[in-house]
Amino acid sequence: MTHTHRFCVAPMMDWTDLHCRFFHRLISQHALLYTEMVTTGALIHGDHHRFLRFNSDENPLAFQLGGSNPRELALCAKMVEDYGYDEVNLNIGCPSDRVQNGRFGACLMLEPELVADCISAMCGAVSIPVTVKSRIGIDDRDSYEELAVFVGKVADASCNTFIIHARKAWLSGLSPKQNREIPPLNYDVVYQLKTDFPHLEIVVNGGIANLEQAETLLQRVDGVMVGREAYQNPYLLAEVDKHIFNATESPRSRHEIMGLILPYIEGQLKNGIRLNSITRHILGLFHGEPGARAWRRHLSENVTSPNAGIKVVRDALAFTYH
Structure with missing residues (x-):
């Protein structure tokens, strides 16, 4: 099944479970939905069906994985594909201590070669798209040059879609919640990526509060990903199909x-x-x-x-x- 990243609802821990996604799909038929992040260890060693099951009407639907072992990520990507997901996404943006200790999430931005190996292994295991969600940098390693090197190396491993949270992450001193609010937004960095990598699909995430803002951003990038606003004010999604996807049917009340x-x-x-x-x-x-x-x-x-x-x-x- 083909799908578009023109408007996505972000993966959010403890929020975007299958009940949330069933609800969101009743509001928008076309928005791309994402699962919560699930680690490779949870899928391989835990009750994988509990993590992978979803309602039949949720598609288009992407599954977000956390991990840094290419072999394990490839195995889990195949499980995701076999369950009927439309995409598998690798989390390179989560800044929590638990994620850092497991050597995945935002800290992997410092290891573009490892991320490229992970993407290459995943792409070799599945036929569905493999995508990456990252920040614009971490701690003091936040130069555009480093971000461009990261994107270039991962793109060379066959990743064509990058979802960029337009904030850097502080790996120490800020909680995950603070990391979603305190580092300043910098959409210009994401715009520059699209300019320098015109062949890649670039999706911007972070601070998007309404559809007017989303439509403005879409003039510069290929897609938008909305997180907290879509969760706390879900009826925002009711106008997505008409305004973003040019659907003709009226939204449900x-x-x-x-x-x-x-x-x-x-x-x-x-x-x-x-x-x-x-x-x-x-x-x-x-x-x-x-x-x-x-x-x-x-x-x-x-x-x-x-x-x-x-x-x-x-x-x-x-x-x-x-």
Whole structure:
């Protein structure tokens, strides 16, 4: 299946699980969705089905891997392809201590030859696209020249798509949350990459708050990846198909989306999934709308009770009808 990176929802740890992605796909049919990052060790030594399973309607869908062993990454990439994903993405951007200790994530920007070996092994194992998500630099190693060397060497290993979080990462002194907010955004670096590597697909990530900003960025790069805003204000995705992909069908209303997700919630509850595992992803659906605060409050206060069921969601929904 072919897919485009013109508009993507970022991989976000603890957020973009299969319930979140099912919900997002109800809002946008064309946005490319990403899983949370999963390490090669978790897939090889853990319950790989738990990490790889997804809802049949989630495609186009990409799986993000974390690791630095070419053989293990190739093995996991093949598992990802066999499960039906449209893309496998290598995380070269996560700055957490746990990731650094495992020698993957953002620290790998200092080892472009190793990343190239990883990409080459993955490309040799699968026929789906293999992509990279990175920062613009780390710590004091943030010159454009070093970034260009990194991109050039990895591109030579058959990576054609680079998703660039337009901030550098500080590997010590800042938490992962602070690393998403404190280092300043520098879109110009990403623009320069597109100028210098016109044959590559360059996607920009970081600080994108609305579709107007996304459309402005798309005049300079091939794609945009939106993270926190798409999660906290998910109805942003409702206009993506029309404005970014030129779709002609009208977007679903918030209540139409709820009409589709309620049966999903009921089915998941029957399978033993806790209500809060799903409702935490839909808290922002009525962001900015009348009744939004009462909707969020009712869900937050009632979904964790032992007998919480679908009635909690229906009762919360009543606050949004005006």
